[in-house]
Amino acid sequence: MNTWEELKAACMDCRKCGLCETRTNLVFGTGNEKAEVLFIGEGPGENEDLQGEPFVGRGGQLLDKFLDAVDLDRKKNIYIANMVKCRPPKNRDPLPEEQDACIGWLREQVRLMHPKIIVCLGRISAQKLIDEDFKVTKQHGEFFEKKGVIMMGTFHPAALLRNPRQKPEAFEDFLKLQEKIKEVCSNTY
Numbered sequence: 386m387n388t389w390e391e392l393k394a395a396c397m398d399c400r401k402c403g404l405c406e407t408r409t410n411l412v413f414g415t416g417n418e419k420a421e422v423l424f425i426g427e428g429p430g431e432n433e434d435l436q437g438e439p440f441v442g443r444g445g446q447l448l449d450k451f452l453d454a455v456d457l458d459r460k461k462n463i464y465i466a467n468m469v470k471c472r473p474p475k476n477r478d479p480l481p482e483e484q485d486a487c488i489g490w491l492r493e494q495v496r497l498m499h500p501k502i503i504v505c506l507g508r509i510s511a512q513k514l515i516d517e518d519f520k521v522t523k524q525h526g527e528f529f530e531k532k533g534v535i536m537m538g539t540f541h542p543a544a545l546l547r548n549p550r551q552k553p554e555a556f557e558d559f560l561k562l563q564e565k566i567k568e569v570c571s572n573t574y
């Protein structure tokens with residue numbers, strides 16, 4: 386697939402894993418597909434499944450606050466996607482086989498986007514994309530480079546709602562991200 390539209394159209398019909406049976410909407414992603422910064426979460430929750438957009442519940446509102454504080458906006462200068470594009474029932478973690486079935490779509494998104502920075506929101510994406518032993522509480526806010534792309538893991542917004550004491554640490558990560566964007570990106574700010 387050579388264009389974003391072709392990729393999205395193909396993905397929207399996907400039945401590669403069992404999560405297609407229970408989804409209301411497939412959540413392809415949202416934002417500017419020409420952005421230099423890509424955020425990757427875990428999978429759609431109930432609100433996301435109903436609306437077809439990632440991070441739209443309370444976690445999404447918190448994410449938008451952090452983004453706004455560092456001049457990032459899902460409608461303008463970033464893109465947000467998930468490890469799996471259909472909701473795991475009862476918000477359980479996506480199974481390894483579901484992640485393996487779905488990751489090809491994400492790889493294609495990355496291939497077409499060429500992001501300079503990828504931010505993993507939470508353990509699931511950080512362990513899949515940065516390091517299988519990634520510990521969010523210890524390694525959040527650190528930058529790694531893989532295949533020419535700068536990567537960082539930070540807390541998942543839903544985890545911050547469960548544990549608000551970690552919000553200041555998460556905010557520090559966004560400030561570090563802002564500095565890194567100024568350093569390596571030319572079209573984000």
Ligand code: SF4
Pocket residue numbers: 396399400401402403404405411469470471483486487490
């Ligand atoms: S989760 Fe991914 S692989 Fe599974 S059906 Fe949805 S889009 Fe396809």
